[in-house]
Amino acid sequence: MAREIRKVGVVGLGTMGAGIAQVCVQGGVEVVGCEVSAELGERAAERIGHFLTRAVEKGRMEQADRDAAMGRVRLTTELGDLAGCDLVIEAAFEDLDVKRELFAELDRLVGDDAILATNTSALSVTEIAAATERPERVVGMHFFNPAPLMALVEIVRTELTADEVFDAAYAFAERVGKTPIRCHDTPGFVVNRVLIPLLNDCVRVLDEARVTPEDLDKGMKHGAGWPMGPCELVDLVGIDIHIHASEALYAALREPRMAPPPRLVRMAQAGLLGRKTGSGFYTYDE
Ligand SMILES: NC(=O)c1ccc[n+]([C@@H]2O[C@H](COP(=O)([O-])OP(=O)(O)OC[C@H]3O[C@@H](n4cnc5c(N)ncnc54)[C@H](O)[C@@H]3O)[C@@H](O)[C@H]2O)c1
Known part of the structure; x- marks a missing residue:
């Protein structure tokens, strides 16, 4: 049985990470967002708040739901605060060394059955997974920009990804209202x-x-x-x-x-x- 995903860590709250965090909190999931500085984290939270306020103004969302969603966002600059997350989605810079370093650290920090996902567009998920001791629990979750508006998420498996992990990532994307598709780790995945x-x-x-x-x-x-x-x-x-x-x-x-x-x-x-x-x-x- 796959562990239920209750708490999600998002590493990097730039263009994509802020959008992914928003998708998760709107989907009722607790998020711990990690940035390199408190200021960047707060800026991302403001962007999410602004987006949701506009949804309320346009009558697409209730004020109480907006406030509840914002209440599910926690910010940190310490990767260690992601320790209790069931799934961590990495959306830091598109640089293999940065991602491999992050994955090696996350691997040490999160629970043994947590899932590590990368939002990379063009790097090899397999090479990122190889920086961990748990390559079977690593997947690609490739959201499209802007993440709150674009329905697709490519769920990318490597040769080593466990079926249960692949299925859990797919189910999670569906649960937060996205339209996932399954594919293997190849350059550009499917759409690109x-x-x-x-x-x-x-x-x-x-x-x-x-x-x-x-x-x-x-x-x-x-x-x-x-x-x-x-x-x-x-x-x-x-x-x-x-x-x-x-x-x-x-x-x-x-x-x-x-x-x-x-x-x-x-x-x-x-x-x-x-x-x-x-x-x-x-x-x-x-
Ligand atoms: N922008 C797009 O259209 C798009 C679409 C799909 C996927 N992606 C992928 O998503 C990822 C992020 O892209 P983006 O456009 O959001 O980049 P971005 O530069 O807007 O955001 C990256 C953020 O990560 C933060 N960061 C970097 N290292 C960190 C660390 N060690 N810990 C915490 N935070 C860290 C940076 O401060 C920055 O705010 C990349 O892998 C990119 O290929 C981008």
């Missing part, structure tokens, strides 16, 4: 493995067909039923982030379509990173 080369093709078509970003986006929305055009999407993700993910996939699989298109690299060099810098394929006011 397909989407990244496809977006790179879209960028290359801009030059090949001499089509404008506006027309390409119209094409994919109205001809292929995409909810958002590829140029809008790359701007939203961040051109630097997309390039980084492309490079990681290319390094792992060596398919030319995975290499970042030169046009994107030039945009990044010029500081045109998309929405976050106010301009990418499009310009933004805010």
